[in-house]
Amino acid sequence: MRCLLFDDRFRGYQVGHLKRDMIAGITVGIVAIPLAMAFAIASGVKPEYGLYTTIIAGFLVAVFGGSRFQIAGPTGAFIPVLLAIVLQYGYEDLLIAGFLAGILLIAMSVFRLGSIIKFMPRSVTIGFTSGIAVIIFTGQIANFLGLEGVEKRQFFHENMMELFRHLPSINGYSLLTAMLGLLLILVVPKLFPRLPVLLIALLIPTMVTLVFYPDKVDTVGSAFGGIPQSMPSFSFPEITWDKVFQLWQPALVIAALGGIESLLSAVVADGMTGKRHRSNRELFGQGLANLITPLFGGIPATGAIARTATNIKSGGVSPLSGILHSVFVLIALLVFAPYASYIPLASMAPILMMVAWNMSEQRTFIRILGLRTGDSLVLLITFVLTVFVNLTVAVEVGLLLAMVSFIKRMGGTMEVEKVLPQGHHQPVSSDPIHKGHNCPQLAIFNVDGPLFFGAADRFVEILTKTYKGSRVLLLRMGHVSVMDVTGEGYLASFVAEFQKKGGTVLLSGIREQPLQMIKKSGLYDKIGEKHIFDHTGPAIAYGLTLIDYTDCQRCPHDAFAECQSFKTGDVAVKA
Numbered sequence: 001m002r003c004l005l006f007d008d009r010f011r012g013y014q015v016g017h018l019k020r021d022m023i024a025g026i027t028v029g030i031v032a033i034p035l036a037m038a039f040a041i042a043s044g045v046k047p048e049y050g051l052y053t054t055i056i057a058g059f060l061v062a063v064f065g066g067s068r069f070q071i072a073g074p075t076g077a078f079i080p081v082l083l084a085i086v087l088q089y090g091y092e093d094l095l096i097a098g099f100l101a102g103i104l105l106i107a108m109s110v111f112r113l114g115s116i117i118k119f120m121p122r123s124v125t126i127g128f129t130s131g132i133a134v135i136i137f138t139g140q141i142a143n144f145l146g147l148e149g150v151e152k153r154q155f156f157h158e159n160m161m162e163l164f165r166h167l168p169s170i171n172g173y174s175l176l177t178a179m180l181g182l183l184l185i186l187v188v189p190k191l192f193p194r195l196p197v198l199l200i201a202l203l204i205p206t207m208v209t210l211v212f213y214p215d216k217v218d219t220v221g222s223a224f225g226g227i228p229q230s231m232p233s234f235s236f237p238e239i240t241w242d243k244v245f246q247l248w249q250p251a252l253v254i255a256a257l258g259g260i261e262s263l264l265s266a267v268v269a270d271g272m273t274g275k276r277h278r279s280n281r282e283l284f285g286q287g288l289a290n291l292i293t294p295l296f297g298g299i300p301a302t303g304a305i306a307r308t309a310t311n312i313k314s315g316g317v318s319p320l321s322g323i324l325h326s327v328f329v330l331i332a333l334l335v336f337a338p339y340a341s342y343i344p345l346a347s348m349a350p351i352l353m354m355v356a357w358n359m360s361e362q363r364t365f366i367r368i369l370g371l372r373t374g375d376s377l378v379l380l381i382t383f384v385l386t387v388f389v390n391l392t393v394a395v396e397v398g399l400l401l402a403m404v405s406f407i408k409r410m411g412g413t414m415e416v417e418k419v420l421p422q423g424h425h426q427p428v429s430s431d432p433i434h435k436g437h438n439c440p441q442l443a444i445f446n447v448d449g450p451l452f453f454g455a456a457d458r459f460v461e462i463l464t465k466t467y468k469g470s471r472v473l474l475l476r477m478g479h480v481s482v483m484d485v486t487g488e489g490y491l492a493s494f495v496a497e498f499q500k501k502g503g504t505v506l507l508s509g510i511r512e513q514p515l516q517m518i519k520k521s522g523l524y525d526k527i528g529e530k531h532i533f534d535h536t537g538p539a540i541a542y543g544l545t546l547i548d549y550t551d552c553q554r555c556p557h558d559a560f561a562e563c564q565s566f567k568t569g570d571v572a573v574k575a
Helices: 015-042 047-064 076-089 091-110 114-120 121-138 139-146 158-165 172-191 197-214 220-224 241-273 279-296 303-313 320-343 345-359 362-371 374-388 391-411 456-467 485-500 512-521 523-527 536-546 561-566
Strands: 415-421 431-432 442-448 471-481 504-508
Touching: 015 047, 015 076, 015 091, 015 303, 015 320, 015 345, 047 279, 047 320, 076 091, 076 121, 076 220, 076 345, 091 114, 091 241, 114 279, 114 374, 114 523, 121 139, 121 158, 121 345, 121 362, 121 374, 121 391, 121 431, 139 172, 139 345, 139 561, 158 241, 158 374, 172 197, 172 345, 197 320, 197 345, 220 320, 241 279, 241 374, 241 391, 303 320, 374 391, 415 456, 442 456, 442 536, 456 485, 485 512, 485 523, 504 536, 512 523
Parallel strands: 442 471, 471 504
Antiparallel strands: 415 431, 415 442
């Protein structure tokens, strides 16, 4: 098997590209270090676990993933999910859930589910993304204000009550540190856009704290005991069947969210570069990363949209930039880990708050909400459930409501209209039935829209009310794009009932998928091959041979050119 590193993602690679990849890798590494620690702390684990994740997952996704530019690591979207797992099950079980998620992602790759992202409604993704942003933002208020004794709770309202109870314990030094960090995040990009703002927002408040008020604020060292100056040893988690049954649902949430975010990130990279990623291979790379990272103490990882975009803007041209970003973070860990213990927690709060603000997509949220459609309701319910219950329930309910809304809309597109042709057997355009222009014996219907479970009952209801006592029923099916089992079943029942009354059903212009459906079900034979036509003209001609001409003599309508000959007895219609 050829080495995956030297694949088509390196096609056209030149020596000059190496410098660009090195610059991009170092730039993204500088951005990734503060984010990795901040995301880990916000997820309820030690900051070094975020660094381990960045190093291992970033390397594996770069080598085995499906995008040239993807940067993987811990992300903000995972924070409420991982925190909930840590609070409920503990850190050791989080590693098992991440390991199981890796297996699920690899399975998704094997079964080629990479295109599944196309079926995730935007109202659902914006709803839970905005909800996650609210959880991240509010989760940093305690560190921003330096509140003492605040415990992490499972539910949003419990955390808010915890904050209010401890508001009197505001630490002015922490507030000053956080405000300085926030000011730097807002001002530095405008004055010095090329500088690594997140690292600056971490280092300057740290130095100010050390010089002017040491030991007055909580730091990484005081809260977590500092960061080890080495990589952890390999350790396989103790997985039992009881653990698998207990953690399969959290693992599924991690896999689903990780797959969605990584593929979204790859799509964003495609849009920025004009390249194309391989979605199923990307899932494999993400799965492998989440399978191996927990064996070294790392937390679940996925493609990071902001870091991937930074990689591209910094000149990255191949997966080598992602590999070098991991190497840079590893070197930084081995060299500078002891100094990380001086970083104030208050300096990380504005970083995470800004991440939350950027991922909230507030403009899109407000725009969809302002539409006041079914999508608006899906968005709002998904958002509320994400904040007040959990992401799992939010996505499940959101998808269910989105499907119901879609089915309702699609069912409403089904139109069945009784018509008569213009001209001599040339129903290219049709006129609706009106007084003096009708045929009581031969009823022609335009059927327009998908004939599926959401519309099948409406289809039959309209036919039953409209055809009345017709002897021949012609259904023009040219605009029926798809027919499912339910649609076929309703049509079969109607045909059987109509035939029982002595009538004949004709079909014209039926498309390939509905045609194959009625052939497989046996409805094709029940209708009869001679009653199914490619075009409407021959179908009408045949239908006119089946009517009772004696009834035509008493008919006041002139629906067809042949009507006068039928009334005088001069019948010359042939099928």
